[in-house]
Amino acid sequence: MSDFTVRPITDAERRPLYDVLQRALHRSPVTDQRWARITGSVRADGKIGAFAEDLPIGLASSLPTAMTVPGGASVPMAAVNGVAVRADWTRRGVLTAMMDAQLREFTERGYTVAGLDASETAIYGRFGYGVAIRAATIDVKHPAQVGEGARVSGTVRILDGDDALVAARTVYDRIGYRRTGMIARPDDWWEISYSRSIEVDGYRLAVHTGPDGDDGFALYRTVPQRTHAEPFLGALVEVEDLIANDAATVAALWQFLLSIDLVSTVHASGRPVDEEVGVLLTDPRRARTTDVKDQLWLRLVDVPAALAARTYSDADPVVIEVHDRMLPANNGRYRTGPGGAERTGATADLELDVDTLAMLYLGEWRPALLALAGRITGADEKTLARTETLFRTEQNPWCGTDF
Numbered sequence: 488m489s490d491f492t493v494r495p496i497t498d499a500e501r502r503p504l505y506d507v508l509q510r511a512l513h514r515s516p517v518t519d520q521r522w523a524r525i526t527g528s529v530r531a532d533g534k535i536g537a538f539a540e541d542l543p544i545g546l547a548s549s550l551p552t553a554m555t556v557p558g559g560a561s562v563p564m565a566a567v568n569g570v571a572v573r574a575d576w577t578r579r580g581v582l583t584a585m586m587d588a589q590l591r592e593f594t595e596r597g598y599t600v601a602g603l604d605a606s607e608t609a610i611y612g613r614f615g616y617g618v619a620i621r622a623a624t625i626d627v628k629h630p631a632q633v634g635e636g637a638r639v640s641g642t643v644r645i646l647d648g649d650d651a652l653v654a655a656r657t658v659y660d661r662i663g664y665r666r667t668g669m670i671a672r673p674d675d676w677w678e679i680s681y682s683r684s685i686e687v688d689g690y691r692l693a694v695h696t697g698p699d700g701d702d703g704f705a706l707y708r709t710v711p712q713r714t715h716a717e718p719f720l721g722a723l724v725e726v727e728d729l730i731a732n733d734a735a736t737v738a739a740l741w742q743f744l745l746s747i748d749l750v751s752t753v754h755a756s757g758r759p760v761d762e763e764v765g766v767l768l769t770d771p772r773r774a775r776t777t778d779v780k781d782q783l784w785l786r787l788v789d790v791p792a793a794l795a796a797r798t799y800s801d802a803d804p805v806v807i808e809v810h811d812r813m814l815p816a817n818n819g820r821y822r823t824g825p826g827g828a829e830r831t832g833a834t835a836d837l838e839l840d841v842d843t844l845a846m847l848y849l850g851e852w853r854p855a856l857l858a859l860a861g862r863i864t865g866a867d868e869k870t871l872a873r874t875e876t877l878f879r880t881e882q883n884p885w886c887g888t889d890f
C-alpha cells in the first residue's frame with residue numbers, strides 16, 4: 488500500500504500546492520501580493536494533488552485549451568502546466584500516480600490531446616507523451632542590421648505592465664492560433680504566466696502596428712552584461728514571445744529588436760525552426776541557430792478522435808497498429824488515408840507506441856527516421872514512404888506558447 492494519496496484538490500489546498508511547485512522550480516514561495524493578483528486564476532479545477540496524510544507533496548495541473556492540427560481543425564487539449572513533487576518525496580512513484588489520475592481525468596473530460604513543455608526529456612515518454620514539435624534558439628550578434636531592401640513596414644510602440652498584458656492578449660486573439668501546433672491561450676495562462684513575465688521578470692511588450700492595426704508583438708527584456716573586465720559590453724536582449732500575423736511582421740519585429748541601442752546580442756528561444764533571421768540581415772552570419780530542441784510533448788488521449796481530426800495528403804492508406812499501455816481503449820488498428828482514419832480489423836502495415844504516434848501526428852518527424860530509431864516496426868521502405876506522404880505537412884508545426 489502506498490503512503491500517499493492522489494486526488495483532485497480543494498480551494499484551500501491551492502496555495503500550499505502552488506508553493507510546492509514554486510519550490511520545485513527553485514522559485515521563492517508566492518508573496519501575499521502576488522497571490523492576491525493570481526488567486527482567481529489558480530483554480531482548483533484541473534489540479535491533481537498528492538498528499539502524505541495532510542501534507543501536500545505533489546501537484547499536476549492542467550488548463551483547458553485547443554490546438555490546431557494539420558488541415559486547420561482544432562481539437563480540445565489539456566495544457567499540462569505545473570508538475571512538481573517535493574524534493575523529499577521524489578522517486579517514490581508520486582508523479583506516476585498523478586499522471587495516471589490525470590490521464591483518466593482527461594479521458595472523462597473529452598480531451599483529444601494533452602501537451603506539455605518538459606523540464607527534462609527522460610520523464611514523460613513513459614506516460615505516452617512524444618516530442619511533437621521542436622523549436623529553435625536564435626542568437627544575433629551585433630553589429631547586425633536588417634538589409635535596406637527588406638519588405639518591412641509599420642510602427643512599433645513599447646508597453647509595460649497591464650497595458651502590455653492587455654495588448655498581447657488582444658493581438659493574439661485577433662491573429663488566432665492558425666499554424667499547426669499553435670494553441671488557444673487560456674485566460675488563466677495570461678493571468679498567471681504572462682503577468683509573471685511582466686510583473687516579476689521585467690519583460691516589456693513591443694507592439695507592431697500595420698495597415699490594419701496591431702498585428703504582432705514581441706515580449707522582451709534587456710539584461711546588462713557589463714563587467715569590470717568588459718565595461719563596454721552591450722546588454723543582452725532576451726525575447727520570450729514573438730507572435731505576428733505574417734512573415735513581414737515577424738521581420739519588422741526583428742528589425743525593432745535589432746535597433747535597440749547599447750546591445751551586444753539578441754537572444755530568442757522557442758522560435759519556429761524555419762524562421763530564417765539571417766537572410767534578412769546585411770551580414771547573414773550575424774544570426775545563428777544555437778539550439779534546436781523539444782518544444783511540445785504531445786499525448787494523444789483519444790487516438791481515434793485525434794487521427795480523424797487531421798487531414799492526410801494523397802497516398803494509399805496505411806493500417807497503423809497502436810499500443811497504449813496507460814489508456815488501453817486506444818489500442819487497435821487504424822486505417823489512415825486521404826479519406827480519414829477509422830478502426831479496422833485488417834492486418835497492420837506498421838506498429839508503434841502512442842508516444843511515437845504523437846511524434847508523427849503534427850508532421851514533425853519522418854517515419855523512416857522513427858523506424859531507424861526502432862520506434863516504428865513492421866514496415867518496409869515503401870510503407871514508410873507512403874506514411875511520410877500521408878502525414879507530411881507543408882510547414883513545420885510550431886506551438887509558440889510556453890505554458
Ligand SMILES: CC(=O)SCCNC(=O)CCNC(=O)[C@H](O)C(C)(C)COP(=O)(O)OP(=O)(O)OC[C@H]1O[C@@H](n2cnc3c(N)ncnc32)[C@H](O)[C@@H]1OP(=O)(O)O
Binds near residue numbers: 511606
Ligand atoms: C510539464 C511540467 O510542468 S515539467 C516540470 C516538471 N517538474 C520539475 O521538473 C520540478 C522538479 N522535479 C520534480 O518535481 C520531480 O522530480 C518530478 C515531478 C520530475 C518527478 O516526480 P517523481 O515523483 O520523482 O517521479 P516518479 O517517482 O513517479 O518517477 C517515475 C519514473 O520517472 C523517472 N524520473 C522521474 N523524474 C526524473 C528525472 N528528473 N530524470 C530522469 N528520470 C526521472 C523515475 O526514475 C521513475 O522511473 P522508474 O519508474 O523507471 O523508476
